[in-house]
Amino acid sequence: MSADIALNENKTKPPKKEKYYVQTIRRVLKNKLAVFGIIIIFIQVILAIFAPLLVNYGPYVQDLSQTKLGIGAEGHFLGTDNYGRDMWSRLVYGARISLIVGLAAVGIGLIGGIALGLISGYYKKLDGIIMRIVDLLFAFPGILLAMLIIAMLGTSLVNVVIAISIWSIPGCARIVRGSVLSVKKQEYILAMKSVGASDIRIIFKHILPNCTAPIIVFATMRMATAILSTAALSFLGLGAQPPTPEWGAMIAAGQDFMWDAPHMSIIPGIAIMLTVFAFNVVGDGLRDALDPNMNLDM
Amino acid sequence: MEQLLQVDNLVTQFRTAKGKLKAVRGISFSVKAEETLCIVGESGCGKSITSLSIMGLLPSNGEISQGSIRLGNEELVGKSDERLREFRGNKMSMIFQEPMTALNPVFTIGFQLREPLRIHKNMTKKEATAKSIDILTKVGISSPEKMLNQYPHELSGGMRQRVMIGMALACEPSLLIADEPTTALDVTIQAQILDLIDTLKSEMGMGVVFVTHDMGVVAEVADRVMVMYAGEVVEVGTVDELFSNPGHPYTKGLLAAVPNVDDVDQDLSIIPGSMPSLDDQITGCRFHSRCPYAMDVCKEKTPPSFKVSGTQEVKCWLQEVDNNGKSTTSSGSGEIKEILSN
Numbered sequence A: 001m002s003a004d005i006a007l008n009e010n011k012t013k014p015p016k017k018e019k020y021y022v023q024t025i026r027r028v029l030k031n032k033l034a035v036f037g038i039i040i041i042f043i044q045v046i047l048a049i050f051a052p053l054l055v056n057y058g059p060y061v062q063d064l065s066q067t068k069l070g071i072g073a074e075g076h077f078l079g080t081d082n083y084g085r086d087m088w089s090r091l092v093y094g095a096r097i098s099l100i101v102g103l104a105a106v107g108i109g110l111i112g113g114i115a116l117g118l119i120s121g122y123y124k125k126l127d128g129i130i131m132r133i134v135d136l137l138f139a140f141p142g143i144l145l146a147m148l149i150i151a152m153l154g155t156s157l158v159n160v161v162i163a164i165s166i167w168s169i170p171g172c173a174r175i176v177r178g179s180v181l182s183v184k185k186q187e188y189i190l191a192m193k194s195v196g197a198s199d200i201r202i203i204f205k206h207i208l209p210n211c212t213a214p215i216i217v218f219a220t221m222r223m224a225t226a227i228l229s230t231a232a233l234s235f236l237g238l239g240a241q242p243p244t245p246e247w248g249a250m251i252a253a254g255q256d257f258m259w260d261a262p263h264m265s266i267i268p269g270i271a272i273m274l275t276v277f278a279f280n281v282v283g284d285g286l287r288d289a290l291d292p293n294m295n296l297d298m
Numbered sequence B: 001m002e003q004l005l006q007v008d009n010l011v012t013q014f015r016t017a018k019g020k021l022k023a024v025r026g027i028s029f030s031v032k033a034e035e036t037l038c039i040v041g042e043s044g045c046g047k048s049i050t051s052l053s054i055m056g057l058l059p060s061n062g063e064i065s066q067g068s069i070r071l072g073n074e075e076l077v078g079k080s081d082e083r084l085r086e087f088r089g090n091k092m093s094m095i096f097q098e099p100m101t102a103l104n105p106v107f108t109i110g111f112q113l114r115e116p117l118r119i120h121k122n123m124t125k126k127e128a129t130a131k132s133i134d135i136l137t138k139v140g141i142s143s144p145e146k147m148l149n150q151y152p153h154e155l156s157g158g159m160r161q162r163v164m165i166g167m168a169l170a171c172e173p174s175l176l177i178a179d180e181p182t183t184a185l186d187v188t189i190q191a192q193i194l195d196l197i198d199t200l201k202s203e204m205g206m207g208v209v210f211v212t213h214d215m216g217v218v219a220e221v222a223d224r225v226m227v228m229y230a231g232e233v234v235e236v237g238t239v240d241e242l243f244s245n246p247g248h249p250y251t252k253g254l255l256a257a258v259p260n261v262d263d264v265d266q267d268l269s270i271i272p273g274s275m276p277s278l279d280d281q282i283t284g285c286r287f288h289s290r291c292p293y294a295m296d297v298c299k300e301k302t303p304p305s306f307k308v309s310g311t312q313e314v315k316c317w318l319q320e321v322d323n324n325g326k327s328t329t330s331s332g333s334g335e336i337k338e339i340l341s342n
Helices: A004-011 A020-029 A034-047 A086-124 A124-139 A142-153 A156-186 A188-195 A199-235 A247-257 A263-290 B047-055 B081-088 B108-121 B125-139 B144-148 B157-169 B189-204 B215-221 B239-246 B247-256 B296-300 B332-342
Strands: B001-015 B019-032 B036-040 B061-071 B091-095 B175-179 B206-214 B223-228 B232-238
Touching: A020 A034, A020 A263, A034 A086, A034 A263, A086 A156, A086 A199, A086 A247, A086 A263, A124 A156, A124 B239, A142 A156, A142 A199, A156 A199, A188 A199, A188 B091, A188 B157, A199 A247, A199 A263, A247 A263, A263 B189, B001 B047, B001 B206, B019 B047, B019 B061, B019 B206, B019 B232, B036 B215, B047 B061, B047 B091, B047 B175, B047 B206, B091 B157, B108 B125, B108 B144, B108 B157, B125 B144, B125 B157, B125 B232, B157 B189, B189 B206, B189 B215, B206 B215, B215 B239, B223 B239, B223 B247, B232 B239, B232 B247
Parallel strands: B036 B206, B036 B223, B091 B175, B175 B206
Antiparallel strands: B001 B019, B001 B061, B223 B232
């Protein structure tokens, strides 16, 4: 057989190529802002995991003799709130709540959104119905939808998760559907059909992995929104209830003392801002890095 | 010899905004085991739709409205998609025109080669990997173990087409449909791939339906040739008959349009006009508006297939003969014979 020509051509290529995800990470790390975001997220994750080891006082421990201490006070370097609870401790435990609520809400939202997106992208007949339902969800302002859901289910962090995840579904479904529509027209899907693969196999094994890039970007950006919305709902009294050390609830508690203890609102405010900013810039960085049209050696 | 694939009076139509349009208009043909049938024709003549009809992979607005497709003893038309899936990849397979896009970019070659084996043969990953190595060796790849872990973008077009062929033949189907498998490759690789398909055909005893518009490829691989024009078969014959004694003016036109490498100064011959669109209403022969020999009868009556020899059939009024072997065409048959013999 005269295969040698083609074979030799192949041998000249470098023997070991870098894996795709290694390349992607490398590209993200070239983006300075994204690196800054990754560091902040990393710190937050560390704080959330090791919270009990990092604090001297529990987040609920009150010391009424030491209320509203300012930043830099002895023993409480971020001060205390109006019940004498350690701000640092509450901040660290708040990071835990923010991350868990964000991850849970985005996770549930992704599962629902991916399922709906795959179905409506692949089956033309169901597309119309599903997309009209999605349109309906889009027509509500997000925070209003979340408030409506919480009004029905009652105020609690679990219900905040449910509300935010439902609100994440339509966006995710749209993005996944778009990718499916373009992927399913590719010849390799027809080729897979021609070797006898079933619809389920094609959808989950062959189409879904081709849609991961936009899903990853969406999930990262959505984390920022989810954390911000959790804080907003808690601030309004619809999410975490006192004395839970949730950042939004902490801002709400501090607003009565803006003049004599501004750090009670400012510290959790800065925490929310930094976290949201971090997730957004990382999402941006990922989008640039995963975009196949970007120059590879950027 | 038993026919492997028997297509009878196949009509495939598409639902469009202009109503139902027929892309394939009642074609019949057959393929035996170890035989290569080439389907030739211009773009849009229904070659690809014919092969997709056989595979049951028509786009969602297409349907087979008439006719039968038999593979071995099984009738394929009317079977549910689920039943058809058991045939695809297992008893019949297809390779595609663009090896660059026919492999999934996010999976390794190994993963994709294992798919048909795991679907049809219920093999474990280990067994399938062993078999994949076998297959890659068979399609002429020298370091198959290494290739299993490579991604499609790391391979050249010819290599990818070999992988595609390997994937299609993994379960040793009895029928292979090759839809212009060499069109996207450069000529040296083309020859290798044609050789490979030919070798595997005799090794595995497959029937091959080879769709192409390249007369050079036809001469290389075909046992029999079927020429299609505007959804109809205009001529069928063995490759020798077709090249030495083409009966249909369209076949002659196609052959005349093949450039001659020895003649530098030649003007390329063309067939004037273009293929009618699917919604054109044509009475009589579908080729008459472009045919240099068109007669009055061609504009009015659709020609039946005339048997020229035991194996050659031509759908053209010029071939009409009476029982005595004389042409019965009304307008000066002698003159036509003369034109044809030129």
